[in-house]
Amino acid sequence: MATGSGRRLIAFDRRLGARFVVGADEAGRGSLAGPLVAAAVLLDTASLVGRRAAALAHLNDSKQLDPGERESLYGIVLASARRVAVSVVPSGEIDRAGLHRSNLDALANVLAAVPGADVRLVDGFRLGPSAPPHRAVVDGDERSAAIAAASIVAKVTRDRVMRRLDAVYPAFGFVSHVGYITPRHAAAVRERGPCAVHRRSFNALCYEPERPPEAA
DSSP, rough: OHHHHHHHHHHHHTTTTEEEEEEEEEOTOOOOOSEEEEEEEEEEGGGGHHHHHHTTOOOOOGGGHHHHHHHHHHHHHHHHSSSEEEEOOHHHHHHHHHHHHHHHHHHHHHHHOOOOOSSEEESSSSOOSSOSSSHHHGGGGOOOHHHHHHHHHHHHHHHHHHHHHHHGGGGGHHHHHTOOOOOHHHHHHHHOOTTTTBBBSSOOOOGOOOOOOOOO
């Protein structure tokens, strides 16, 4: 059996009474630049025993892991999963459709791309009637092995995209903050203006021109 967080997460999925459980999660919803990435991971809970379960001993919400741990678990998740689907939504599409709609559609798309599930779980969101039947699980990436696995796939995929974008737009420091607002990122946007992968629909203070200091 897995130990630690992995054992607890796998136990949650087993208690659903289904063998094949798919979890979906996203990364980058609150980022100022770069894509939104959604992932779905289908696990066969009956196969997660012995060495397979032990390999997932440290499975957890991607936000609870450091980059090295996420990279290591990314490979383990891919080896353990029956199926994996990923959707990368570029910043321009987020601007056209809106963040919330883009998020729901991406999660619905990855669920639909992973057939064979007995139960479908989504971290936090109800996706609407057009999505495959699913359950919204509050804090699901901290409770379900399938959702936690999806959170790792989404986060690692997005971080790799942002590292590639850093090579194209080196002035913005994407490799360090992966598109989220930091003082350095905001200063770069104020100095240079947003680049092609910034989300123009976001109401960010760094998009506004700096006001000249008022005269004494």
